[in-house]
C-alpha cells in the first residue's frame with residue numbers, strides 16, 4: 017500500500033476538493049456575493065481602524081464585544097448568545113465534529129448546500145439526503161419518515177435553500193423540529209436571511225434543539241469570513257469546546273465590529289438587491305424557453321427549456337462572453353438543465369441578460 021492509502025481515510029480519498037473556478041476577467045455571478053462595496057468615507061475610516069489593530073497579539077478568545085454587537089444588531093433574542101466561526105462553513109464543521117459519535121447520521125433535503133454532506137463525511141458520519149418535491153418544496157412525509165428511521169444527530173434546513181432559492185414552509189419546519197426532538201439538532205441555516213426577511217431566530221426559546229446559523233458573507237462581507245450561530249446555552253457550551261480558540265482573526269473582528277456600527281448601509285444594499293431580484297425575475301421569465309423559480313435569496317435558479325440549446329450550452333456561451341454563473345444541472349436529478357445566477361447591480365444584470373439573449377439566439 018502507498019503512503020496515501022496507508023494514512024488517508026478512504027472516504028476522504030473518494031471525495032473531490034470543493035472546486036472554486038478562477039473568475040479573473042469575468043462578470044462574477046456564481047457565488048452569491050453582494051456586488052456593492054462600502055462607501056468611500058466608511059472605507060477610509062475602516063482603514064484607519066484596521067491600522068490600529070495589534071497584529072502581534074492573538075485575538076481575545078471570548079470575542080465578547082463582537083458577539084454583543086452581533087446579538088444587538090441581528091435580532092438574537094435576549095438571553096441567547098452566539099458562537100463565531102471562520103465563515104459558517106467552519107460552524108458546520110464544528111457541529112459535525114461535536115456530534116460525530118460512532119454511527120451518528122446527518123440529514124438534509126437535496127438538492128441542498130454541498131458542505132452539509134461534505135462536512136458529515138469529513139467527520140466520519142453518514143449523510144442521508146431526502147429529495148425535495150419537483151417544485152423544490154419540502155417532502156414533509158419523507159423527511160419525517162427519514163428522521164424516524166435514521167434518528168439523525170443533525171438535520172439541516174437552509175432557509176432559503178441553496179441552490180433552489182425558495183423558503184420552505186415554516187409549519188413543515190416546525191414539525192421537523194418536533195420530530196427530531198431530543199434525538200437531534202435542527203440547524204436552520206439563514207445564510208440568505210438579508211434577502212428573505214424571514215427567520216427562526218425569534219423562535220429559539222420555543223425549541224431546545226433549534227440552532228440558527230447565519231453568515232455575514234451574503235450581506236456584503238464574504239471576504240472577512242465570519243459566521244455566527246445561536247442556540248440554547250447548554251448546546252452552545254458543547255459546540256464551543258470544539259471551536260479552535262483563535263478561529264476569528266483580529267482583522268475580521270475589527271472589520272466586523274466597525275461595519276456592524278454601520279449595518280444600515282448593508283441593509284440598504286440588500287434592499288436594492290431585492291428590487292433588482294424582482295426585475296431580473298421578470299426579465300428572465302420573458303425570455304423564450306427559460307423557466308425562473310421563485311427566490312427569497314440573492315440568486316435565481318433557472319431552467320433552460322429551449323429546444324435549440326441546453327443549459328450546458330447556455331453556460332458555455334455565457335463563459336465565452338465572460339459571464340460566470342453556476343451550472344448546477346449535474347448536482348442532482350431534480351436540477352436537470354438548471355443554472356444558478358447571483359442577482360447583482362443593474363449594470364451586471366444587464367450584461368448577464370444580454371449574454372443570455374445572445375446565447376439563446378445563437
Ligand SMILES: Cc1ncc(COP(=O)(O)O)c(C=O)c1O
Pocket residue numbers: 048102103104105106129174177178205207230231232233238242243
Ligand atoms: C446555505 C449556505 N450556508 C452556508 C454557506 C457558507 O457561508 P460562509 O461564506 O459563511 O462560509 C453558504 C455559501 O454559499 C450557503 O449557501
